[in-house]
Amino acid sequence: MTAPNQTAAPQGAGVAITLPDGSVRRFDRPVTGAEIAAAIGPGLAKAALALEIDGRIVDLATVVARAARIAIVTRKDPIALEIIRHDAAHVLAQAVQEIYPGTQVTIGPNIENGFYYDFARPAPFTPEDLARIEARMHEIIARNAPFVREEWDREDAITAFKEKGEHYKAALIEGFPAGEGISVYRQGDWLDLCRGPHGPATGHIGKGFKLLKVAGAYWRGDSRNEMLQRIYGTAWRDEKELAHYLALLEEAERRDHRRLGREMELFHFQEEAVGSVFWHPKGWQLYRVIEDYIRARLKREHYVEVRTPQLVDRTLWEMSGHWEKFRDHMFTAQTEDQRIFALKPMNCPCHVQIFRQGLKSYRDLPLRMAEFGSCHRYEPSGALHGLMRVRAFTQDDAHIFCTEDQITAETRRFCDVLMSVYRDFGYDDVRIKFSDRPATRAGTDAIWDKAEDALKRAVEAAGLTFTLNPGEGAFYGPKLEFVLRDALGRDWQCGTLQVDFVLPERLDASYVGEDGQKHRPVMLHRAILGSFERFIGILIEHHAGRLPFWLAPVQAVVATITNDSDAYAAEVRDALDAAGIRAEIDDRNEKISYKVREHSVAKVPVILAVGKREVENREVALRRLGRNDQEVLALEDVITRLGAEARGPLG
């Protein structure tokens, strides 16, 4: 039944192994990775986790039978984490089956920062169960059973797993191509269907892992299937790395925008308007600063701003095709005369209506039509998540009506603005995904060729790089997605640019070309922030609530030392106000240290303390958030300085 996992090669010949440093070692017979490691040194033999042959990672027990470039993978290699995590997933599954007999195993892949394993078991796992399972995992690791790979016949494997009562595993194998051998890994008396590779033995996993949570997950990711129980874990090289990661999770919790939103009095939610934001004065101030900023950026780019209806008759949505596809996710209203209106879930059909008013000439293109478009979508209840996923939101939306030949120039121009906007908000790490034609799509291949090519050239011309997201484009055209990486290394997709040659057709948008004939414009759907709500949520977490001066709702607090300074403090506040700085006054009968603490906790960027000395010299003592020192400055100087900062990146 078993066969060694080996590279096909003529027998009897010597084997020349090239190591990463370029040196060549010769063996007079085929050797395993473990033997190679041992030949190099006992330290390496002990540290070895896996073998890399010509760039492919395989088990250390793999026999190398012909000349190859190899490397011994140890814990220090980045790839080691993949092995440790997958080993941990197997140990998790073994622990679960030891403690809860009758539980079926399904799949257990690696994910970012860890792994999970999905189980089929009638009774739910509780948090207490997790602790118990984790303890058992430590035991299994201590047993240090070797991982042993076996190659099984496909049909035998199906029978074997069925006999074990592992119907999910049997179903998985049945999905593999007929005639293909399958592999199984044993650890002690437990085994699992697995492609591998694995480390030499369970002991190599170490102690740097932890089970994090249990959650439901559909079998094969399909909501029509039964729900399994997924146990998530994280695993690292050692306990120190684990602690570091857990600290990161705690930091993320501290930065949670829902928590900061309440603490900083920015917004709230309540049951009577699920998924819709109640913006408080400070939150709305922040929102408006961002909106004003974007409006100024769009003006520079010669966009026109419009405003379109909230309620639109269903017939328009039927024409656009949204009714058929998204009807369940639209809010509708029925009037006395039995007409059905939908709260707009997007702005594009309305923008086309404006475009269609009057004849458009090729001279009008590109026409960049922007709207801070307020949209409603009836998102599934389980999808709601603070500001990140809401049912009422506003996009920094715009549609560029242009010719096919203008796609590249417009895209490039958009990329430039977008990158500059992100920089202004403190994001330097932006990734671009390019999604090309999906299997089911509208439009001819020729048009797709042209659109994809135009997009790619535009991104390259902007000096940007992208990763390919094959087949993930919209049915109406290819798209670019812009992903921000925040201060904690988390990714957030915000911006988008989508080429659309379907909607102008459906809604009959046209322009008169140079030739006097009617032509279809191409529409570029584009957004930089995405939704204001979501972007603000991301922004709060990125800055941990400590917003840059130009964004902070309250930029400065004038705090008095004693009430003798009240009049002067009011004067300072008025001067700040006149200079466009959002300032408040704190003349309460409290100690200055009490006020400093309170406004620091409230994340106000600047505290201006005024006491007897400042009144006499017409000065203020300036203290910045996060610093412990003060700077005493003339009032005029402070106004000039903070006034400049308040103007923000646009100057």
Place this chain on the structure above:
RNA sequence: GCCGGAUUAGCUCAGCCCGGUAGAGCAGCUGAUUUGUAAUCAGAAGGUCGAGGGUUCGAAUCCCUCAUCCGGCACCA
């Protein structure tokens, strides 16, 4: 929508297992203190225990239904 967990004062949480009608800290309020850079002291007050139903002499506590929130899954024009 699905699985699991949670919901007690403005906030953070205890009380629930084992039923006898609610407690702390912070905030807020009142008073004193006029203070020089991350919490001055004192006092009084604050809760139909998410909603509805059931069991019981008696329910924050046990049972059911619903709502919302949290963590995932699915969805995301």
